[in-house]
Amino acid sequence: MGSSCESNNNRIPVIEFQNNDLIPIGSHIWHKVKDQVYLALENYGCFEASFDAIPSELKSATLSGIEQLFNLPLETKLKNTSKQPYHGYIGQHPMMPLYESMGFDDANILERVETIAHQFWPQGNPSFCKNIQSLSEKLSELDKIIRRMALESLGLNKYIDEHMESTNYLLRVMKYAAPQTNHSQLGLSAHTDKNIVTILCGNQVNGLQVQTKDGEWIEVNPEPDHFVVIIGDPLLAWTNGRLHSPKHRVMMTGNDARYSAALFSVPKAGYVIKAPEELVDEEHPMLFKPYDHVEFMKFYYSEVGQRAEYSLKNYCGIDAV
Ligand SMILES: O=C(O)CCC(=O)C(=O)O
Numbered sequence: 001m002g003s004s005c006e007s008n009n010n011r012i013p014v015i016e017f018q019n020n021d022l023i024p025i026g027s028h029i030w031h032k033v034k035d036q037v038y039l040a041l042e043n044y045g046c047f048e049a050s051f052d053a054i055p056s057e058l059k060s061a062t063l064s065g066i067e068q069l070f071n072l073p074l075e076t077k078l079k080n081t082s083k084q085p086y087h088g089y090i091g092q093h094p095m096m097p098l099y100e101s102m103g104f105d106d107a108n109i110l111e112r113v114e115t116i117a118h119q120f121w122p123q124g125n126p127s128f129c130k131n132i133q134s135l136s137e138k139l140s141e142l143d144k145i146i147r148r149m150a151l152e153s154l155g156l157n158k159y160i161d162e163h164m165e166s167t168n169y170l171l172r173v174m175k176y177a178a179p180q181t182n183h184s185q186l187g188l189s190a191h192t193d194k195n196i197v198t199i200l201c202g203n204q205v206n207g208l209q210v211q212t213k214d215g216e217w218i219e220v221n222p223e224p225d226h227f228v229v230i231i232g233d234p235l236l237a238w239t240n241g242r243l244h245s246p247k248h249r250v251m252m253t254g255n256d257a258r259y260s261a262a263l264f265s266v267p268k269a270g271y272v273i274k275a276p277e278e279l280v281d282e283e284h285p286m287l288f289k290p291y292d293h294v295e296f297m298k299f300y301y302s303e304v305g306q307r308a309e310y311s312l313k314n315y316c317g318i319d320a321v
Pocket residue numbers: 172174188193198200202208248249250260261262
């Protein structure tokens with residue numbers, strides 16, 4: 001029982017989620033964890049989470065499956081295409097030679113995972129599919145707890161259902177090849193996330209770094225059975241800047257490859273992201289015009305969008321006078 005939240009200058013906050021203790025929603029422990037979540041999201045936009053609803057065997061079996069997937073020949077991996085831009089296979093990028101990734105749209109739904117996995121393993125791979133689906137489903141429960149806590153903290157309970165119904169889940173699996181050097185090499189360039197919430201789990205090869213509000217880069221080296229939760233730009237926009245969406249990147253050293261999986265809650269097409277009127281006043285003028293995520297992503301992947309330092313601001317930011 002119990003919970004803890006620690007943070008110091010070079011570590012992001014750590015929050016314990018004990019699934020059984022959190023039920024019923026509204027219990028003493030729920031409120032205690034909720035306050036820790038809000039504080040972490042306001043100050044860092046991220047935290048490390050322990051979540052006992054996910055057995056460590058599920059996490060390790062999923063990560064070994066991901067390793068197996070990336071070991072397939074390139075022509076097989078290239079079969080992972082998706083209707084959504086950049087949800088399929090990405091790799092062999094001259095600026096990020098260590099990075100490869102693949103997306104599983106609607107990864108919390110078994111049939112959807114099986115359809116994608118069939119592209120790589122026509123004979124089927126039931127344990128891979130079950131693990132990906134099961135991990136995604138459990139992480140989606142954590143995603144919902146976090147979003148519920150954030151909205152409750154802002155006194156915006158009436159928007160909770162709308163929020164939960166406005167997203168789909170995408171699991172992106174990643175490999176960062178070993179750079180074979182002790183000089184730090186870029187794994188993934190600095191960015192803010194373009195979805196609502198990201199929950200990351202990786203193998204024991206670290207490399208993730210996040211930027212604090214003061215501009216300092218800190219390493220995120222989570223405990224083996226912990227997850228890393230990061231807020232994306234749409235939640236910053238929806239909360240009119242109350243929550244932070246931190247820049248983060250992956251830097252690699254050494255002789256071991258990093259494997260990771262990220263569950264993203266992605267706004268559905270047609271859902272307009274707009275700060276509720278309760279969060280807009282004289283002291284907090286509206287920061288972003290209402291926008292559709294899918295339309296924004298078209299801009300983000302355009303040449304201008306890719307060059308922008310802060311693409312969401314560039315797309316629909318309102319300069320406060
Ligand atoms: O692999 C990681 O740890 C980071 C991945 C990430 O930031 C992303 O996919 O948006």
